[in-house]
Structures are given as structure tokens and as C-alpha cells.
Amino acid sequence: xxxxxxxxxxxxxxxxxxxxxxxxxxxxxxxxxxxxxxxxxxxxxxxxxxxxxxxxxxxxxxxxxxxxxxxxxxxxxxxxxxxxxxxxxxxxxxxxxxxxxxxxxxxxxxxxxxxxxxxxxxxxxxxxxxxxxxxxxxxxxxxxxxxxxxxxxxxxxxxxxxxxxxxxxxxxxxxxxxxxxxxxxxxxxxxxxxxxxxxxxxxxxxxxxxxxxxxxxxxxxxxxxxxxxxxxxxxxxxxxxxxxxxxxxxxxxxxxxxxxxxxxxxxxxxxxxxxxxxxxxxxxxxxxxxxxxxxxxxxxxxxxxxxxxxxxxxxxxxxxxxxxxxxxxxxxxxxx
Amino acid sequence: xxxxxxxxxxxxxxxxxxxxxxxxxxxxxxxxxxxxxxxxxxxxxxxxxxxxxxxxxxxxxxxxxxxxxxxxxxxxxxxxxxxxxxxxxxxxxxxxxxxxxxxxxxxxxxxxxxxxxxxxxxxxxxxxxxxxxxxxxxxxxxxxxxxxxxxxxxxxxxxxxxxxxxxxxxxxxxxxxxxxxxxxxxxxxxxxxxxxxxxxxxxxxxxxxxxxxxxxxxxxxxxxxxxxxxxxxx
Ligand SMILES: Nc1ncnc2c1ncn2[C@@H]1O[C@H](COP(=O)(O)OP(=O)(O)OP(=O)(O)O)[C@@H](O)[C@H]1O
Ligand SMILES: [Mg+2]
Numbered sequence: 218x219x220x221x222x223x224x225x226x227x228x229x230x231x232x233x234x235x236x237x238x239x240x241x242x243x244x245x246x247x248x249x250x251x252x253x254x255x256x257x258x259x260x261x262x263x264x265x266x267x268x269x270x271x272x273x274x275x276x277x278x279x280x281x282x283x284x285x286x287x288x289x290x291x292x293x294x295x296x297x298x299x300x301x302x303x304x305x306x307x308x309x310x311x312x313x314x315x316x317x318x319x320x321x322x323x324x325x326x327x328x329x330x331x332x333x334x335x336x337x338x339x340x341x342x343x344x345x346x347x348x349x350x351x352x353x354x355x356x357x358x359x360x361x362x363x364x365x366x367x368x369x370x371x372x373x374x375x376x377x378x379x380x381x382x383x384x385x386x387x388x389x390x391x392x393x394x395x396x397x398x399x400x401x402x403x404x405x406x407x408x409x410x411x412x413x414x415x416x417x418x419x420x421x422x423x424x425x426x427x428x429x430x431x432x433x434x435x436x437x438x439x440x441x442x443x444x445x446x447x448x449x450x451x452x453x454x455x456x457x458x459x460x461x462x463x464x465x466x467x468x469x470x471x472x473x474x475x476x477x478x479x480x481x482x483x484x485x486x487x488x489x490x491x492x493x494x495x496x497x498x499x500x501x502x503x504x505x506x507x508x509x510x511x512x513x514x515x516x517x518x519x520x521x522x523x524x525x526x527x528x529x530x531x532x533x534x535x536x537x538x539x540x541x542x543x544x545x546x547x548x549x550x551x552x553x
Numbered sequence: 554x555x556x557x558x559x560x561x562x563x564x565x566x567x568x569x570x571x572x573x574x575x576x577x578x579x580x581x582x583x584x585x586x587x588x589x590x591x592x593x594x595x596x597x598x599x600x601x602x603x604x605x606x607x608x609x610x611x612x613x614x615x616x617x618x619x620x621x622x623x624x625x626x627x628x629x630x631x632x633x634x635x636x637x638x639x640x641x642x643x644x645x646x647x648x649x650x651x652x653x654x655x656x657x658x659x660x661x662x663x664x665x666x667x668x669x670x671x672x673x674x675x676x677x678x679x680x681x682x683x684x685x686x687x688x689x690x691x692x693x694x695x696x697x698x699x700x701x702x703x704x705x706x707x708x709x710x711x712x713x714x715x716x717x718x719x720x721x722x723x724x725x726x727x728x729x730x731x732x733x734x735x736x737x738x739x740x741x742x743x744x745x746x747x748x749x750x751x752x753x754x755x756x757x758x759x760x761x762x763x764x765x766x767x768x769x770x771x772x773x774x775x776x777x778x779x780x781x782x783x784x785x786x787x
Binding site: 240428431432434435438439441442443444445446447448449450 | 603622628632634654655658700
């Protein structure tokens with residue numbers, strides 16, 4: 218055993234700051250904030266009413282948190298399994314109908330449904346990964362695309378078969394408008410936002426603070442390396458897909474009182490989640506949450522800027538602009 | 554400890570390895586040298602369970618190792634530092650090292666192991682909060698070896714650890730290999746750069762087009778005419 222220091226390594230590079238928050242792209246976050254402020258000002262000029270704009274901002278942020286949670290699940294799955302999961306929105310739709318069934322059929326409180334839907338969606342995700350997707354791991358993108366599209370078709374049509382095409386709804390007992398920051402928001406919308414942030418925070422802590430979470434990030438970073446430290450990557454793939462699906466499931470329960478429940482509702486969330494994931498940087502979990510807020514705001518402010526158009530139009534304009542200027546997404550790592 | 558008999562393997566019907574016989578005993582450094590494309594990496598991948606052999610047997614510590622999952626082989630103590638290092642770039646140095654504890658995560662004595670690695674490679678202690686991808690090549694190699702040591706290997710297989718390193722750093726890494734052996738870990742060292750590997754090794758094999766063409770003690774091979782001509786450029 219040599220006791221003297223063995224390494225006198227000259228080839229050093231600039232050390233990166235140690236804390237994770239110091240590594241966040243603060244400059245870009247600043248630019249995004251500036252863009253949001255500009256959009257708010259524009260919306261004000263256009264509508265001429267502070268109340269309307271404040272309302273749009275509050276609604277946008279509240280729904281944006283939920284978009285963030287949905288997208289976190291999708292981006293996690295992409296980052297770890299390298300699978301572009303087109304069935305993500307369909308899993309959310311399953312959760313919507315499960316909620317509906319538990320609330321309308323069994324008389325359960327809409328948020329208590331979380332206790333059943335969350336584990337159920339986790340399990341469903343695990344089973345789908347293990348028995349349907351495991352065979353497609355490492356296969357060309359087209360294969361995965363067809364398989365996940367196939368899963369979403371099967372889910373949508375099964376929902377149609379079981380529940381029919383009639384729109385359903387879930388209502389929260391005692392739901393009413395609450396004054397918040399000069400605007401009014403339904404209690405259910407505020408609680409959806411809070412719930413989404415809490416779950417997003419828990420997911421973040423899982424990934425950052427536990428050895429299981431570190432293993433998930435390790436597999437995302439280098440799956441060959443993960444195998445070489447004895448991580449059974451198959452198991453991590455299954456678990457990650459289950460967690461990602463549970464995110465969609467939780468979001469489904471949280472938004473159930475806010476949306477019309479139809480088999481196609483999932484498709485809408487699917488599109489939004491994909492936009493958010495790309496904006497936030499593929500595989501970037503924190504970026505997904507921030508991207509969710511951006512998309513929520515874009516959707517609501519967009520309705521003011523281009524009245525009469527689909528709210529998704531402005532979302533797509535933002536999406537295309539960001540992709541042109543910064544293909545790796547707003548918060549993605551710059552290509553090195 | 555490791556016994557390989559008649560091992561053949563390849564990729565998609567393309568046979569690369571032809572009936573290899575190879576052994577590593579406890580406390581040994583064994584070198585596997587050979588030219589570019591000779592099949593050294595394929596050999597290690599097969600031993601690690603990443604490539605399935607088409608024929609032959611591998612036993613490790615007396616147990617059958619063919620058809621065992623790579624992660625299970627690591628748990629049994631057969632650990633590889635692969636070509637390209639396979640570090641977790643966006644994770645910190647310390648997180649990379651702690652991942653090496655994965656198979657033993659229910660045990661309690663993790664920090665002691667961490668101290669041992671830092672003792673071997675003090676630079677990693679200095680950089681412990683830095684992201685792995687920001688390290689220099691030499692530091693990355695040390696991190697890769699350190700991470701593998703955290704798994705408590707019985708046999709450590711190193712695939713060209715000196716690639717891309719300055720002569721000085723190569724010396725540092727190879728010196729660490731000796732220290733590791735002295736701590737009771739057998740080492741299978743794959744090198745294209747045969748001179749240093751042969752000098753370091755107790756025994757060595759020469760691989761050519763997927764077959765072992767020579768074997769002997771490190772000293773014997775280092776002075777062998779054929780080896781000197783083909784691999785040492787003398
Ligand atoms: N994944 C793969 N699929 C098909 N052929 C491969 C694959 N990996 C390696 N080969 C082929 O197998 C042969 C042996 O490669 P291998 O990487 O084992 O050689 P090596 O001795 O490690 O070489 P080097 O010194 O360059 O690392 C080469 O002809 C290579 O082209
Ligand atoms: Mg090689």
C-alpha cells in the first residue's frame with residue numbers, strides 16, 4: 218500500500234459548481250421569465266383588462282403544474298428506457314375513468330381515489346413494460362413507436378367499449394371559486410396544482426436523495442455502466458416505467474374534476490406532455506416541471522393574444538420557436 | 554478462481570473467439586494482450602455475461618458462470634471496468650462510487666470502502682462533488698476503477714485502462730493495479746500496449762484473431778522473440 222499521494226494529475230478542467238441548483242441554467246430561466254413577462258404585457262395591451270390577464274396567468278400556472286407532473290413521467294421514461302411512449306396520455310385516460318368509476322360508481326371522494334388509482338397505475342405500468350415493452354428495448358425507434366401507438370389504441374378502444382363515448386364528469390364536493398392573487402380559481406384547480414407539485418417534489422426527492430433514485434439516474438446515464446456495478450437494468454426499466462405511468466395516473470385523478478372525461482381526453486394530454494418534454498429537454502425531470510408551467514401559461518395567454526383560435530395554437534408556436542432557437546429544449550443540456 | 558475452457562463466442566453468427574482456454578488464480582495479475590481487433594474486449598464481455606458464448610465453459614469461484622446475468626456476476630465478485638469506462642457522466646464522483654455499493658446496499662460499512670478508494674486515488678476525494686463528465690481522462694479512469702472496487706470484486710477485469718492517458722498517468726493507474734492485487738483482488742488486465750502489461754503481470758496470454766497463441770509468465774513473454782517482434786515493436 219503506497220502511502221504517498223499517487224496522483225499528480227495536471228490535466229485538470231474547470232471544476233463545476235458543487236450544488237445541483239448552482240448548475241441550473243439560471244440565464245435561460247431568466248430569459249424564459251422575461252419572455253413570459255413580455256407575453257403578459259402583450260396580453261394586457263391586447264385585452265386591456267388586468268383582471269382578464271391575471272386570471273389567465275393564475276389559471277395557466279395552476280394547470281401548468283399538472284402538465285408538469287404528466288410530462289415528468291413521460292420524460293423520465295424517455296430518459297431511462299429510451300422509449301418514446303405514445304401511450305402516456307392513454308394511461309392518463311385510464312386513470313380518469315378509474316376515478317370516474319370510483320367516485321360516481323362507488324361514492325368515493327375524488328382525492329381518496331388516488332390511494333387506489335396510484336398503485337393500480339403503477340402496477341399496470343410495470344406489467345405493460347414487463348410483458349409488452351421489454352421485448353422492444355434497444356429495438357429501432359419505429360418498432361417502439363408502433364408498439365406504444367398500438368398500446369394507446371388498445372387502451373382507447375377498451376375505454377370506449379367499457380364506458381361508451383358519452384362524456385363523463387367527476388365533481389369535487391364543495392368545489393367553488395376561491396379568490397387567489399386577484400383572480401378566481403376553482404378549489405379543485407388549486408388542489409390539482411398543489412397535489413401535482415407535492416408529487417413532483419416527491420419524485421424529485423426519490424431521484425436525488427435515495428440510492429434507488431441514483432440507480433435510476435445511473436441507468437439513464439449509462440446502462441452498460443449500471444450493469445457493471447451490478448444493477449439489474451431490467452428491473453430498473455420496469456420500475457421506471459411504472460413510476461412514469463403512476464405520474465400520468467396521479468395527474469389523471471387530480472384533473473378528473475376539471476376536464477370532460479372521454480377516451481380522447483388522454484390524447485390531448487399526450488400532445489401537451491410531448492410538447493412539454495421537448496421544451497424541458499428530453500429526459501430532464503426538472504425541465505419538465507418548468508416546461509409544464511411555460512405551456513400552461515402559453516395556452517392561457519395565447520387565448521388572449523389570439524382570441525377565437527385553439528389554445529393549442531400558441532403552444533405550438535412557442536414549441537416551434539423554441540425548437541428553432543434551441544433544439545435541445547429550454548432547459549436541456551447544451552450539446553458538448 | 555476463473556477457469557475458461559474451449560470458449561467460443563461472437564456477434565450474430567460471426568464467430569470472434571475460437572476455443573479459448575484461460576485461467577486466473579487468486580492473487581494474480583494476468584495480462585491479456587493482442588492487437589487491435591484481436592477479440593480482447595469480446596473476451597471480457599463474454600466473461601461478464603454481456604455476450605453469450607456459443608461453446609465452452611466459464612466457471613468462477615467453482616460455479617458455472619455461463620448464462621448468468623451480468624448484475625449477478627458482479628454480485629459474485631466478477632467485475633469489469635469496460636472500454637470507454639462507462640461512467641455515469643451527469644452524476645457526481647461520489648454518486649458514481651456509491652453506485653458501486655449497489656449489490657451490497659443492505660450492508661452497513663459503505664463509508665469505509667469509500668475511504669479506501671480515496672486513499673488509492675486522492676484526486677477523487679478532492680473532486681468528490683464534481684460531475685464525472687467534467688473529469689479529465691486520467692481521473693475518469695481512476696473513477697471507473699474506484700467504482701469497480703466499491704463492488705468488492707474478487708476478480709477485476711480492466712479493459713485497456715491506459716487508453717488515452719499520458720505515460721505518467723498510465724504509470725499511476727498501473728501502479729494502482731499492483732496495489733489492488735496486493736489487497737487481495739485478482740486482476741485480468743487487457744492491454745494493447747503490451748510492454749507495460751507484460752512487465753506488471755504474473756502471467757500473460759497473447760490473443761491473435763480470437764485464439765490464444767502464446768501463454769506464459771509475464772517475464773517469459775516480455776522476452777519472447779515473437780512477442781517482441783509483433784507487440785513490442787523491437
Ligand atoms: N458489437 C459488435 N458486433 C459485431 N462485431 C463486433 C462487435 N464488437 C466487436 N466486433 C468485432 O469483433 C472483433 C473483435 O473486436 P474486439 O472489440 O473484441 O477487439 P479488441 O481486441 O478489444 O480490439 P481493440 O484493441 O481495438 O479494443 C473485431 O473484428 C470487431 O470488428
Ligand atoms: Mg477492445
